[in-house]
Amino acid sequence: MEHNTTSRRSFLTLAGLAPLAVWGLTACGTSGPGGTSGGAGSASMWSLTGAPGETIRKSSIDAYNKANADEQIKLTFFQNDAFKTKIKTAIGAGEAPTMIYGWGGGGLKTYAEAGQVIDLSDWLAENPKVKDRLFPSAFGAATVDGKVYALPNETVAPIIFFYNKELFDKAGAQPPKTWDELMTLVKTFNDLGIAPISLGGQSRWTSMMWLEFLFDRVGGPEVFNDVFAAKENAWSNPAAIEALTKIQDLVSANGFIKGFSSITADSNADQALLYTGKAAMMLHGAWTYGGMKSDGANFVQDGKLGWFDFPTVDGGKGDPKNTVGNPGQYMSISAKASEEEQASAKKYFAEGMLTADEVSAWIASGAVPIVTGIEDQLAATEDKDFLGYVYTTAKDAPNFQQSWDQALSPTAAEALLNNIDQLFTKSITPEQFAKNMNATLGK
Incomplete structure (x- = not known):
């Protein structure tokens, strides 16, 4: 179930006090109408309109594309309700975007059991730096039957x-x-x-x-x-x-x-x-x-x-x-994507997601990214006591039960x-x- 986005699924920004955009509500995905289309080495992503999330995501993709001329990510934004309908239809038709965005949990379990998203467990084991910098507690809602089917990202809200x-x-x-x-x-x-x-x-x-x-x-x-x-x-x-x-x-x-x-x-x-x-x-x-x-x-x-x-x-x-509460947001990779598209998505997961610039942007918006080692950045904000409590609570939780x-x-x-x-x-x-x-x- 989803609820009013300004009151539930996000922080309200502490600096500008504007609502922080909620990202994929059931699953968020890749690029433009038509799913995983794109040249070899390309991948696609859909995301939601609304400040500041839209700006943060666009900046992240622009920076990645600038550094990876041969592996471009095609980004398309949708309004919230349109996105929810479109992503479900695309996944059901086998035309999902390369990267499927969502909240983990029940929706992810459905995708995993239907073979619609790939198992990331071995890849994460081979790339420990990707997983080790994120809150361990965020992986519970990304896990189905002991296997990880999504990479946690963005922010936390206990x-x-x-x-x-x-x-x-x-x-x-x-x-x-x-x-x-x-x-x-x-x-x-x-x-x-x-x-x-x-x-x-x-x-x-x-x-x-x-x-x-x-x-x-x-x-x-x-x-x-x-x-x-x-x-x-x-x-x-x-x-x-x-x-x-x-x-x-x-x-x-x-x-x-x-x-x-x-x-x-x-x-x-x-x-x-x-x-x-x-x-x-x-x-x-x-x-x-x-x-x-x-x-x-x-x-x-x-x-x-x-x-x-x-x-x-x-x-x-x-x-x-x-x-x-909300241990994070989640990005999966479509099982229908080509090997080249899946490789591009994994490269973005490893190099383009939650970069230093993106982490700083989320903190500036008043949110706590699910990245370890940001104590000094949080301590520099006017809301350091509260953000520090949220950070410690989420990072150190032996179990973070998703809503x-x-x-x-x-x-x-x-x-x-x-x-x-x-x-x-x-x-x-x-x-x-x-x-x-x-x-x-x-x-």
Whole structure:
């Protein structure tokens, strides 16, 4: 599932505070209408319009083409909706562009199982420098049955637990390190007449973030990995039931602001509740930082915004450093491309993708590229504390769980969001949720 691009799939730029363009939503590909056409040694790429991503990608391709006169990459831009339709049609017709862009996860799994993209595992093993400079955590969503079918690239956006420092000072509270501490804070803030947690529950995917973290903290990555692998009754794992139960405990304790199920994330109303002091905490994507900086009347600039790691669960198996969200964007190579085109694509992967200039451009836009060793560059920005936290969180995560509605098939993802909505409104039990979702396994 995809959502409002300015609120979900990207940072808002910290310098100009304009929305950072979202790249391939299901898969992004190569050049112009007609797929992989081009001379020997040529390759093609499609990408999305919109600043600053369009400018960054064009500059990257122009620089590569200037240095490789005999191996040109043909670049064509499409608007978001047109691209999504066209790339699916092209892949289905066997006329995919040389390089297929996307979000990994469920879409990539479909392509890999249909033999539509090539296995990059051996090539990466033979070219370790290509893989070693990227965040290890970004490769999970690029991997199907232990084989890598896409190269992670561009930027990272984990889910962050934000809090209002002024409200915490008023309550004499510290950020919670455990689930029990979080539940105690719920009572503390409710007693003060302050909503403990902001949530744009009408959008559903915002509620999903809570389950993504809780499944991990209770049972570790294996719980959702079994779902992704369509293991029978995977949603009924005892750890899953415990996580689902904890969510309803939080709802019952009035952990979320009153009326959360009618609040939308796309309007940024949930962010406003945090920076206006109506709610003390908010679990949301790193991309919301820019929005709060732009709209929060110096809330961010005055140091009133804080952040912390998602709490641990007593007896839980998940590593406290594990995170969830968007581990990167992904580029595959079409299995229908010629050997020469595939070779050109691999050369671009090795030499033209995330160059020093491209990395600098992403950082200037307010994003964190998935490249190691950029600490000094991030430290030179005015948002060094937050960007440094995002960088460290993503780089050091033993497991970076991709957003579930990207990891699953569209059919399963829509069922998931519907059941999450019912879980949070307590119209179904954890056991009913599990039963409903077990019926979607493998679909």
